[in-house]
Amino acid sequence: MRSKVLVVDDSLATARQLTRMIDSFAGYEVVGHARDGLEGIQLFKQLGPDVVLMDIAMPRMDGLESLRTVMSLKPEAKVVMVSAMGGVGRKVEEAIRLGARNVISKPFEPSRVQGILDTLTRQGGDKEPG
Amino acid sequence: MGIQFFGEYLIDRWVITPQQLLEALDLQEYRNLKFGALAVQRGYLSEDDVARISTQQIGQDRRFGDLAVEMGLMTEAQVGEILTLQKNNYLYLGEALLELGHLTEDILERELTIFKEEQSRYGSEAVVVPEWLGARPAIEACVDLTRKMFIRVAGLLIKTGPPEVYRDGQSPPDGQGCSTTVQVRFDGSVDIRFLLGVSHDVAVAIASRILKEDASGESLDLVEDAVREFCNFICGNAAARLAQQGVDTGVLPPESLSQLPRPENGSCLVRYPVHMAEGRVELDFIVPLQRIAAARNAEGRPAPA
Known part of the structure; x- marks a missing residue:
């Protein structure tokens, strides 16, 4: 059974890149792509993904606002923020305080994306500090 | 992987948990007093003075201490004393994690070494920014990261020439040959607009690399979207670098423009001529003139004619 991944990003190019990358990893499939936070919440409810990859800066509803709603709908949801602003400490802090499991900075490396997905799905999302 | 802050890197490497990071950030916030709070503690400023300076600081790219001196509330010696106090007593994230028992010294040392090595790839190379121009660190970071992200x-490979400044109704030569122009606005304490124009062949090259396939047959929408995302990489990473320097900023989603905007009254356009073999690229910034005036007054320098 493949783990279902939802991509929420206003960039079509990034969504396509992530979709191809994740579909090529064994054990994962991208089940949907939302282009803003509002659509992301709708697809989250409809598709019940195992992991959500969410951009921070998006039109209509940004990633942090969308994350807040997703966490209120399902507190155990596994959401990873994917953003070019990943290195802005206060954004990371805010995302983690809201319940994000990790933050990936753009441009990203496939091995990093796969590593994070593997850890989240294999360990039920609990992190083991090492 | 772009620019990261140390806490994010440690979570990424599964060295600490997000909860442990939050505990360390809370400890830092408790221990690392702001300039104003320290100045009140030493009896140099009242709470009202701090509020007045903070109000002045809104919309100005100025340091708190510089404004306190300018407003006649503190002497330069007092500002120097507070800055030294802040520096000497600053609790770094790694130290906070050690104090909380979330890391050992060995692990901290190992991870810091790897982190610095990885981040050095995004270190700053010399960029010429006019001395009188406000928002210098932001422009410097954007130009430097534009060069790096292009590679x-x-x-x-691109090379940038010395900046040209257009103001008082002047505008640069027409962006002939640029099929796509993207604008990214910074927010928070940085009030500039980043503009990147590229010719169609450069746009396709960018899209091909992002999509990891030949994008020459793709729709114009997708190619343009890839250029917007490329600008997002540049500006998001510039914001991250500025955050590492203590500047509070972020970026808004990139927008496509039909043409290069003229600088409005009260702004100037700064152009960095870009040289590349494969096509045409234009790199511009729109900077409000009040920032230029503030920087000029602070430094006692004249603005260019």
């Missing part, structure tokens, strides 16, 4: 993401 790392798009596989294209």
Whole structure:
């Protein structure tokens, strides 16, 4: 059974890149792509993904606002923020305080994306500090 | 992987948990008093003075201490004393994690070494920014990261020339040959607009590298979207670098423009001529003039004619 991944990003190019990358990893499939936070919440409810990859800066509803709603709908949801602003400490802090499991900075490396997905799905999302 | 802050890196490496990071950030916030709070503690400023300076600071790219001196509330010696106090007593994230028992010294040392090595790839190379111009660190970071991202993401080598400034109704030569122009606005304490124009062949090259396939047959919408995302990489990473320097900023989603905007009254356009073999690229910034005036007054320098 493949783990279902939802991509929420206003960039079509990034969504396509992530979709191809994740579909090529064994054990994962991208089940949907939302282009803003509002659509992301709708697809989250409809598709019940195992992991959500969410951009921070998006039109209509940004990633942090969308994350807040997703966490209120399902507190155990596994959401990873994917953003070019990943290195802005206060954004990371805010995302983690809201319940994000990790933050990936753009441009990203496939091995990093796969590593994070593997850890989240294999360990039920609990992190083991090492 | 772009620019990261140390806490994010440690979570990424599964060295600490997000909860442990939050505990360390809370400890830092408790221990690392702001300039104003320290000045009140030493009896140099009242709470009202701090509020007045903070109000002045809104919309100005100025340091708190500089404004306190300018407003006649503190002497330069007092500002120097507070800055030294802040520096000497600053609790770094690694130290906070050690104090909380979330890391050992060995692990901290190992991870810091790897982190610095990885981040050095994004270190700053010399960029010429006029001395009288406000928002210098932001422009410097954007120009430097534009060069780096062109090589790392798009596989294209570019060189930038010295900046040209257009103001008082002047505008640069028409962006002939640029099929796509993207604008990214910074927010928070940085009030500039980043503008990147590229010719169609450069746009396709960028899209091909991002999509990891030949994008020459793709729709114009998708190619343009890839250029917007490329600008997002540049500006998001510039914001991250500025955050590492203590500047509070972020970026808004990139927008496509039909043409290069003229600087409105109260702004100037700064152009960095870009040289590349594969096509045409234009790199511009729109900077409000009040920032220029503030920087000029602070430094006692004249603005250019």
